[in-house]
Amino acid sequence: MEVIDLHCDVLEKLTRFEDAQFRNDPRIQANLTNLIKGQIKVQVFAIFISPDVPQERKFLEAARQIEAFHTKVLCEPEMVHITDWQQIQTLQEGQIGAVLSLEGCDCIGEDLTKLKLLLDAGVKLVGLTWNYENAVAYGASENPKRGLKPFAKEVIQLLNERDVIIDVAHLNEQGFYELLPMAKYLIASHCNVRALCDHPRNLTDNQIIQLIQNGGRMHVVFYPPFIEKEKDTTSIEKLVEHVAHLANLIGIEHIGFGSDFDGIDPLSVTNLSNAAEYRYLMHSLTKQFTNMEIETIAKNGFLNYVAKIGTRMDL
Structure with a gap:
């Protein structure tokens, strides 16, 4: 069953390990071989800059990751750069769509021109923060009352x-609520349910409902401490509990996946340690959902969502 995955940190690894190769490097959870085995149809590749990188070097690091995207990811014949969401519908058998995202605006500082350059490079999803404060907003690790x-x-x-x-x-929470009425298109690319796992990176039921009511989507993440509190490893069944909770809360058409592969290494869900093992998750979902419902979660719900991008005129 084909899958759209909204988050991985492959690009950070490709730049951190100079000898890393995208096709089959065993250090990369979402390498091309694993994407093919996992039947990934579209993979979003995040530009993530470590908070340890000095501010004056962060935009250069973003540029290095974009270079790696072109020279190590897109050089593979199976990979197709998605710069318009409608391209997904034209992907041929054996092709995988590759999308750029920006995980936090730290690298732009207070320079809007830098953000424009990243968008011109093909970035299609942008998070305002990572876990900490920047010039735009406050992250999930900051005071939740700061907007x-x-x-x-x-x-x-x-x-x-x-x-x-x-x-x-x-x-963070206050920033989340302030953003909702301001944003044209919204997504939680890799978050879980705080009602099941009380972690500031997860969303409360009220946040989730408000996100959907404002046209957004919720994509679950495979990081064990966001699935089961303070657990370094957990089971696929526990992850499915988050999916089931969301299905009851907001409906399957608003749910998807954002694995965070290569950003969660070395921790992993048992039998879901890399993109090739998506099949085990698909099998576990069959215990609670029909094949049509699983297809909606895995791919079709997101396709329906992006089909509407560019049609809204109300903001």
């Missing part, structure tokens, strides 16, 4: 003008 910063208005306006999806993953 968006003044610069956020300029950033959100640009993203809306470009029909870019704004990712709420990693955003």
Whole structure:
């Protein structure tokens, strides 16, 4: 069954390990061989800059990851750069769509031109923060009562003008609620349910409902501590509990996957340690969902969502 996965950190690994290769490097959970085995139809590749990188070097690191995207990912004949969501519908058998995202606006500082350059490079999803404060907003590890910063208005306006999806993953609570009415397109690319696992990176039921009511989507993440509190490993069945909770809360058409492969290594869900093992998750889902429902979660719900991008005129 074909899958769309909204988050991996392959690019960070490809730049951190200079000898790394995308096709079959065993250090890369979402390498090409694993994507093929897992029947991944579209993979979103995040640009993630470690908070340890000095501010003056962060944009250069983003550029290095974009270079790796072109020279190590897109050089593989199976990979197709998705710069328009409608391209997904034209992918041929054996082709995999590759999408760029930005995991936090840290690398742009207060320079909107830098964000424009990243969007021009093909970035289609943008998170305002990672876990910590930047010039735009406060992350999930910060005070949950601090809202968006003044610069956020300029950033959100640009993203809306470009029909870019704004990712709420990693955003703190107050920033989340302030963003909802301002954003044209919204997604939680890799978050789980706080009612089942009380972690600041997960969303409360009210946040989830508000996200959907504002046109967004919720994609579950495979990181054990976000599935079961303070657990370094957990089971696929526990992950499915999050999917089932969401199905009851918001409906299957609003649920998807955002594995966070290569951002969660070395921790992993048992039998879900890399993209090739998606089949075990698909099998576990059959215990609670029909094949048609699983197809909606795995791919079709997201396709229906992006089919509407570019049609909204109300913001």
